[in-house]
Amino acid sequence: MAELEASQVSPVIPNPRVFVGDVPVGITGIKFRDDNADGLRQPGEPGIGNVTIFIDADNDGVLDTGETSRLTASDGSFTFPNLVPGTYVVREVVPNGFRPTTPQSLAVTVNNNDARITFGNSPTGSQIIGCKFLDVDNDGFRDGNEPGIEGVRVYIDNNNNNTFDAGETFTYTNRDGSWQFSNLNAGLYRIREERLNTNPLERDFPQSTPPNNIPNLDINLGQNEIWGCANIGNTQLYEIPIFKFRDTNRNGTFEPAQGEVPIANVPFILDINRNGVFDAGEPLRITNADGRVSFRDLLATNTYSLREIFPGTLADGSPALIPGTNIPTGNANDPVSTTTNPREIAVPGPLVQPQSPLEFAIPDSNAVNGIRVIRANFAPTFPPTNPEPSVTFPAVPASGTSSGGVGNTRPNITVFKYNDQNVNGRRDLGEAGIGGVQVFIDANDNGAVDAGEQSTTTNAAGEAAFTNLPAGNYVVREVVPTGFTPTMATRVQFDLSNTDARVIFGNALNSRITGCKFEDLNNNGYKDGNEKGIAGVTIALDLNGNNVLDAGEPTVVSDTFGNFSFNNLAPGLYRLREVTPTGAIKTTQKLDINLGANQEFGCAVVGNGLLYNLNVVKFRDDNRNGIQDSGEPPLENIPFLLDLNRNGVVDAGEQLVRTNAGGIATFTNVAPGTYDVLEVFTPEVQNPFPIPTGPNPVTFNVPGPNTAPVVSNTATPTADGTTPLSSATLDLVTGGSTNGVTISATEVSDPLTNGGSSVTQPTSGVDSLLASNAGGFVDTTKTEDSFSSLSIVPQDTSEDKKLLLAAPAASQVF
Secondary structure, three states, rough: OOOOHHHHOOOOOOOOOOOOOOOEEEEEEEEOEEEEEEEOOOOOOOOOOOOOEEEOOOOOOOOOOOOOEEEEEOOOOOEEEEEEEEEEEEEEEEOOOOOOOOOOOOEEEEEEOOEEEEEEEEEEHHHHHHHHEOOOOOOOOOOOOOEEEEEOOOEEEEOOOOOOOOOOOOOOOOOEEEEEEEOOEEEEEEEEEEOOOOOOHHHHHOOOOOOOOOEEEEEEEEEOEEEEEEEEEOOOOEEEEEEOOOOOOOOOOOOHHOOEEOOOOOOOOOOOOOOOOOOOOOEEEEEOOOEEEEEEEEEEOEEEEEEOOOOOOOOOOEEEEEEOOEEEOOOOOOOOOOOOEEEEEEEEOOOOEEOOOOOOEEEOOOHHHEEEEEEEEEOOOOOOOOOOOHHHHHHHOOOOOOHHHHOOOOOOOEEEEOOOOOOOOOOOOOOOOOOEEEEEOOOOOOOOOOOOEEEEOOOOOOOEEEEEEEEOOEEEEOOOOEEEEEEOOOOEEEEEOOOOOEEEEEEOOOOEOOOOOOOEOOOOOOOOOOOOEEOOOOOOOOOOOEEEOOOOOOEEEEEOOOOOEEEOOEEEEEEEEEEOEEEOEEEEEEEEEEEEOOEEEEEEEEEEEEOEEEEEEOOEOOOOOOOOOOOOOOOOOEEEEEOOOOOEEEEEOOOOOOOOOOOEEEEEEEEEEEEEEEEOOOEEEEEOOOOOOOOEEEEEOOOOOOOEEEOOOOOOOOOOOEOOOOOOOOOOOOOOOOOOOOOOOOOOOOOOOOOOOOOOEEOOHHHHOOOOOOOOOOHHEEEEOOOOOOOOOOOOOOOOOOOOOOEEEOOOOO
């Protein structure tokens, strides 16, 4: 038999020892409950199970027979495995009781990798979202350095008794001070914070919002409205502690070893009018037997003149009585001050102290262990000032027995990656590992994973290891995952010889800024309960602080309810600015936010008070009934005055206009307020119809039925073509702006006799803005707040018959 060639022999295939697996591409995802309706899944937002997700093969928006579908698992997850590379349209069927906050359909392209997508739904019904914060400067406005307050009960006061009662809906503020109520019907909601006499929050932290108003927030909520930025601020009270002593050696320092002693019954005052004497109504305090006394309940951003007063002695040489008391003064024999008197004391400042620290515990049966902690959470210092070492060298424990021989090994590098929730650079109890993070030995130290370099991924517990390594110098790096900021070094270098090394990488979640754009009807810089959001306004982060919207700077556009958010932000300073709508004035302060890691800075309010045109109709009142009847024509060239000081005469700076051919006198760029419009009858201002048949003056409310907002949706770029960002805010007291921009007013008439010409007069802030409770004129083309993305259709006033400004018909007089 002939010998077979090798090619003719069937090989014997041994049992496999190397297993190689492949799988087709797939699409995975999560369906989640988007509680704050921001389109992003935040910590604490759960998955939604039993929701239909399908591949819409014909892209008709309907789940058809034969189209692949999945029901989400209890955690909201779903998977479409084993797909051919290509593009697929994936849709959700929005469950009853929810509305989508992300697109309902997504075009997903898969090639060599799986794709992961998310669908977010928010419960239907309305929501109120708000913030509780420490108002450090007591201005009623949340500044960028003011922290949220955690652990405060916020409730809906159904019976309006300003007391939290059993059965009333409530929630607690989270670590960032945020809170919300969901699934609400349209209606009036009285939002209150719990105030208890036994609670330091009540005693030492009075409510500061709304500014200069009753500290209540009553919200008129619309159907399916998301009402954001319900701000509740508390400000801290301070005290001035005083110690009075006999300064024997006159060095201004208390030295008991030198026989110096406290002095009792010494009077001190806060000299409010700084006239050097005690006046009725000024606070007076008297030192006790230990020489001590305090002035309490002092508000921030004030400076007080602290003065020791010296009532002196009586004619017989005995001490005089302290004013308003029967107590002899204790400093009659010590009339010379050895320390500054009076002393100017700033609050807050080095000579004052808070009356209470803002971290305390109160009993609460609804809280864990029956105790609720209330605290202010300032953004932690970043980067951490005292992180733990990035590498340690644990000893390798011996194992086995002496009879089993002597074993040796080479070093390992173990890696632990964790979520540094409190951003202190140290792993604390409860801080979990982060899985799926790539770590590698950077052999050439170039910061990138190169071919041949050892790389691995952390497991679910955040652990990874490089084993059996030769001695040498190593650089270990992490690839920081998207959405995180490192709180420890991302590059760790060390020598490895006869011990193992353990490398630790800490990351904290990135942060976000949420806020609201709203119409500030009363110009108080606070979003009151009757003030609605403004949609379509561009909000920007001015990264370089030049007050110009530059290429690459982040922008968002306010949504239907005026809400906006910036997400995935690293720690740092963020200057929040708006592209102010034309015809609007910015009423809120500029907001420079010191953002920490793993923080949400919420309720960043950007308010505008709209400017209005005020239209006054003038007609010939033939029948003298004060109403414009059919056939009564309009009157042209009739002079009217916006009488800002209500003195009934034309004063310098007050705007005078004449009616046009349609009988309408228009005052332009009028700020909100209440105004008197006066028809003028003077020899200097000719009026061909000198007898009024209606009241004169007539009072108008702005806004009101005879006004239309002055807004446009066109940009007003600067001369160099750049888009200005708002940094100045209108001063509603002086009429000036915070950055020195000149405010002027425009009138459409000669103030004396020429009703057909147009002039522009500069006006003082007081003349142009405020007279009693009036508003004023502002030409916004001269300010930085001169750009609009908001359009409102002006009101048609052609048929307005509510103005009783008429003149009788001309007739011969016999």
